[in-house]
Amino acid sequence: MKLKLIHPRLALALALMLLFISAAFAQNGSSPPADLDAKVAEYMEAAVKVHGFSGTVMIARDGKPVFSKGYGMASIELGVPNKPESVFRLGSITKQFTGISIAMLQERGKLSVDDPICKYFEECPDAWAPVKISHLLAHNSGIPSYTGFPDFARDTILPTPTEEMYKRVKDKPLDFAPGEKFSYNNSGYFLLGMIIEKVSGKTYEQFLQENIFTPLGMKSTGYDSPSRIIPNRAAGYKRESGSLLNASYMDMSVPYAAGALYSSTGDLLKWDRALYTEKLAKKETLDAIFDTGEADSAYRFGWNVGKRFEKRAISHGGGIYGFSTSMTRFPEDKVVFIVLSNIEGAPSGPIANALSAIYFGQKYEIPAERKTIELDAKVLERYTGKYQVGEGTVISISLEDGKLVGDLAGRNRFILLPETEERFFSKDINITVTFTKGEDGSITGFLLGNTPAKKIE
Numbered sequence: 001m002k003l004k005l006i007h008p009r010l011a012l013a014l015a016l017m018l019l020f021i022s023a024a025f026a027q028n029g030s031s032p033p034a035d036l037d038a039k040v041a042e043y044m045e046a047a048v049k050v051h052g053f054s055g056t057v058m059i060a061r062d063g064k065p066v067f068s069k070g071y072g073m074a075s076i077e078l079g080v081p082n083k084p085e086s087v088f089r090l091g092s093i094t095k096q097f098t099g100i101s102i103a104m105l106q107e108r109g110k111l112s113v114d115d116p117i118c119k120y121f122e123e124c125p126d127a128w129a130p131v132k133i134s135h136l137l138a139h140n141s142g143i144p145s146y147t148g149f150p151d152f153a154r155d156t157i158l159p160t161p162t163e164e165m166y167k168r169v170k171d172k173p174l175d176f177a178p179g180e181k182f183s184y185n186n187s188g189y190f191l192l193g194m195i196i197e198k199v200s201g202k203t204y205e206q207f208l209q210e211n212i213f214t215p216l217g218m219k220s221t222g223y224d225s226p227s228r229i230i231p232n233r234a235a236g237y238k239r240e241s242g243s244l245l246n247a248s249y250m251d252m253s254v255p256y257a258a259g260a261l262y263s264s265t266g267d268l269l270k271w272d273r274a275l276y277t278e279k280l281a282k283k284e285t286l287d288a289i290f291d292t293g294e295a296d297s298a299y300r301f302g303w304n305v306g307k308r309f310e311k312r313a314i315s316h317g318g319g320i321y322g323f324s325t326s327m328t329r330f331p332e333d334k335v336v337f338i339v340l341s342n343i344e345g346a347p348s349g350p351i352a353n354a355l356s357a358i359y360f361g362q363k364y365e366i367p368a369e370r371k372t373i374e375l376d377a378k379v380l381e382r383y384t385g386k387y388q389v390g391e392g393t394v395i396s397i398s399l400e401d402g403k404l405v406g407d408l409a410g411r412n413r414f415i416l417l418p419e420t421e422e423r424f425f426s427k428d429i430n431i432t433v434t435f436t437k438g439e440d441g442s443i444t445g446f447l448l449g450n451t452p453a454k455k456i457e
Helices: 008-027 036-051 091-107 133-138 162-170 186-200 204-216 265-274 283-289 348-359 377-381
Strands: 055-061 064-071 073-075 237-240 243-246 261-263 298-300 303-308 311-320 323-330 335-341 385-389 393-400 403-408 412-418 423-426 431-437 443-448 451-455
Touching: 036 055, 036 064, 036 348, 055 265, 055 348, 064 265, 091 133, 091 186, 091 204, 091 261, 091 283, 091 311, 091 323, 133 186, 133 298, 162 186, 186 204, 204 265, 237 412, 261 265, 265 323, 265 335, 311 348, 323 348, 335 348, 377 393, 385 443
Parallel strands: none
Antiparallel strands: 055 064, 055 335, 237 243, 298 303, 303 311, 311 323, 323 335, 385 393, 385 451, 393 403, 403 412, 412 423, 423 431, 431 443, 443 451
16 A cells, blocks of 8 residues: 655645644643743742742642642741642631532432521521521621631630530621622631531541542541641741741631641642542532532632633632642643642732743733832821721731831731832731722721721721
């Protein structure tokens, strides 16, 4: 059999077609850019220099890391650097494990997300009668979040049985009617943990270990405890008034099903991969978890589901004493971005967003030092007072040694540096505060990023 030679013009057309196809695949993110390592290294070097980032980052595609590296120190006291195997508290990334546990129990016929929560609690307040499990999952129950209670900072050091926390929450009036609006709420996921225990007959920790962590081989993941010896555990730190300190103590019974887990980037990759399979739940159950209906975005079972770069993005961040975390999945591309930091308030979310922009060839900015200006003490004095953020969090701002100092609920002190006369930023917890004025020029509040705060004193 003779092989026929391809006509030169046809060969050229085929070559151009293949080139076009390759370019299209590169644009839709099926493979990382050739200079990914160099660009990520450049960005992370700046993040370390400007933000003092400490932690680990991973970019993975099809279950395999394409970039994985540790930065900074896992233990400053002992001189131990962070590495890809380092273990961090997850904070609110915990919520996605709570969410899938509820979905798994529904699949097994043990509960329904349409069940009223009073079915699972004794002495349930009358105001909670309309509240369903689905409201807890979606942060629209109206039940006040215990992390916003005035005495929260004081109570975090004490072991708190679930029934005691339940009593604290149930005695508070609803912030709004169930389903009326979205309001991020740690109480909802605390209550979901209690429901998981009542329905399964297991502790929250046992249920997750037996049904998720062990089946997936997540050996560096579990319910945190300061008394437990955890290999590769990173110590938690915070920045306060310009200094790096050990993080405040928190008993892990307090965050519970809303934020008490620990893990590593490698284990979270196993978790990511499992969500493409039926190892934990049936396909229809997983599809339902991430289904936003007719909406472009929604909060679903511990995940923010929406779009980024015109692609479906499923993400969540976490913040807890000493740690800041972020995880973003792009399911159509099977790419995941994981950022775990052992410094409270670190910009893990913005870093994950920038890494995804680098991967998909979108615009991003290299971190750069922000410039400050000098303001007269009389100008700064106008901004002192107390400001309420959300339903209950109060930030006090005072003038000390010629600088504005914020105090977050008695547990964090941070310096606010002026960028303009109205806009300030903090290197301690990576926030931007823009003060707002009334018609008479008096200070009425500020914007914390895009979140409004009202001056109350």
